[in-house]
Amino acid sequence: MTDESHETISLIEDEAVRITQELIRIDSTNFGDGTGPGERAAADHVMTLLQEVGLSPTLIESEPGRANVIVRLEGADRSRPGLVVHGHLDVVPANAADWSVDPFSGEIRDGMIWGRGAVDMKDMNGMILANVRHMARTGTRPPRDLVIAFFADEEAGGTYGAQWLVTHHPELFEGCDQAISEVGGYSITVPEKTTGDPVRAYLLQTAEKGFAWIRIRATGRAGHGSVPNDENAIVRLARAIDRIDAHEWPREFVASVTKLFDGVTELTGVERDDERIEEFLPLMGGARAFVAGTLQDSANLTMLDAGYKNNVIPGSAEAAIDCRFLPGHQDLMLDTIRELAGEHVELIVDKLGIALDAPTESAFVDTMREAILAEDPGAHLLPYCLSAGTDNKALRRLDIDGYGFAPLRLPADLDFAPLFHGVDERVPVDGVKFGARVLKRLLETC
Structure with missing residues (x-):
């Protein structure tokens, strides 16, 4: 030069x-x-x-x-x-x-x-x-x-x-x-498989998850806070949130994830166990959090909006959820959220981004x-x-x-x-x- x-x-x-x-x-x-x-x-x-x-x-x-x-x-x-x-x-x-x-x-x-x-x-x-x-x-x-x-x-x-x-x-x-x-x-x-010496792998993003920014809106019977109410919108929302949060989204390794893991195995000689993938993820170094987020769909609660006065039971209550889905999973994810939300809870899609x-x-x-x-x-x-x-x-x-x-x-x-x-x-x-x-x-x- x-x-x-x-x-x-x-x-x-x-x-x-x-x-x-x-x-x-x-x-x-x-x-x-x-x-x-x-x-x-x-x-x-x-x-x-x-x-x-x-x-x-x-x-x-x-x-x-x-x-x-x-x-x-x-x-x-x-x-x-x-x-x-x-x-x-x-x-x-x-x-x-x-x-x-x-x-x-x-x-x-x-x-x-x-x-x-x-x-x-x-x-x-x-x-x-x-x-x-x-x-x-x-x-x-x-x-x-x-x-x-x-x-x-x-x-x-x-x-x-x-x-x-x-x-x-x-x-x-x-x-x-x-x-x-x-x-x-x-x-x-990562450590090179023969010598253990450090070798760099650059991660080319060839795929990305889609997103659905949604709200679930529960409806019920509004009323006075002193009166028993078995149609409380906040309670219905809470139960829906609990079901969604407790849901275990099935794990799936899409093609780009599999190729990444195979490449890391070839470099390091470390074989992965798909049933114990958490033990393999530390090899991802600074990319670990990104990679962990691509092993399955996810739905995270981000905002709540309910009520306007302490002694008033509101007629509706909402929660915002950030949903992320793998390529090919868009309809499956939204259908699953609807099912988990249950009766008296409506799903509203505010923004949708393809995988x-x-x-x-x-x-x-x-x-x-x-x-x-x-x-x-x-x-x-x-x-x-x-x-x-x-x-x-x-x-x-x-x-x-x-x-x-x-x-x-x-x-x-x-x-x-x-x-x-x-x-x-x-x-x-x-x-x-x-x-x-x-x-x-x-x-x-x-």
Whole structure:
């Protein structure tokens, strides 16, 4: 590598870190109820960064303050299907009192960039922008068209972001058949089966669970708190909640999970016992929580709403439930919840996101593997299923296969999954620099 190329790489790395910090410092909290600052300030900053290097991005608001930014880079071979490279600009709320640092400081401490959005996903946005700016400055044309997108509202299902754009402006993604975004491409460290030496495996998100954000509403007979009532809506709701909470969802290893486990076994020599899978999960390292969430469907109570006065029995009571289902399980999960809820309890679906399952073997997957290995020789790329969801769900409506590939080389002892939406969210500076280099290789060879 020449001195000039060293300087080029260093510039991209430094810009990725700096832009990550700048975006964290812009409060783009999404409370999920229409309140909050929105994404406009972050989108304006992205627009400036792209315009500075001569690009002509488009800013589109679905509602005032709910801003999305799109720019297309023409590829050398425009007959090939394009690639969507996307991130989201919103973040979940952060209670500053719980944090060790100001969650919107973007502070660098102990080799980490701290702040809300550090891993979800302003780090990837920084990597994307640093590389796009480099391509624009140098006149580098990607092998095929790149649609660079920064969406609003991912943290609330994409109603004002990716879902809205796919519905109202599908032409923005015309000709594209693949996409990359969060939450994959990061490393876990496992012991090599022969020597016991640590070896890194990077997890490529090829599948993700679907979600159903639902409410169950129990109805009964309203009345005075002093009068016996055997049709109490709150009691009916409580019984429904108890049945749903006690339900043991059957375990099933979908294809992407099986391939991940098989890959880890091949690397480590550790055979798994499907009846005692909990003993195998520690090999997943920082991805353990994500992987554990993909072994079965799940339904978690998140909110309650009942009553308005201590001496009044209400006529209805509601609970919100976050349901996550494996590919192919959508109808089964909703039918099961209805059955468990029982008589006098209605199921209301507020938002529904499909499960995804993209090909695990293709020329593009090979290109992602090669980009990783070029920066980390001896590493491995393994498919996995994400327990959460991404904006790839919206793009799938346009027949675009989405992958989670936000590359990060992580310390072996970093418990990575809990950082998402967690207190003291942070990302290694070296990890962001590594990701910027990998992403450069991918965008230049995709």
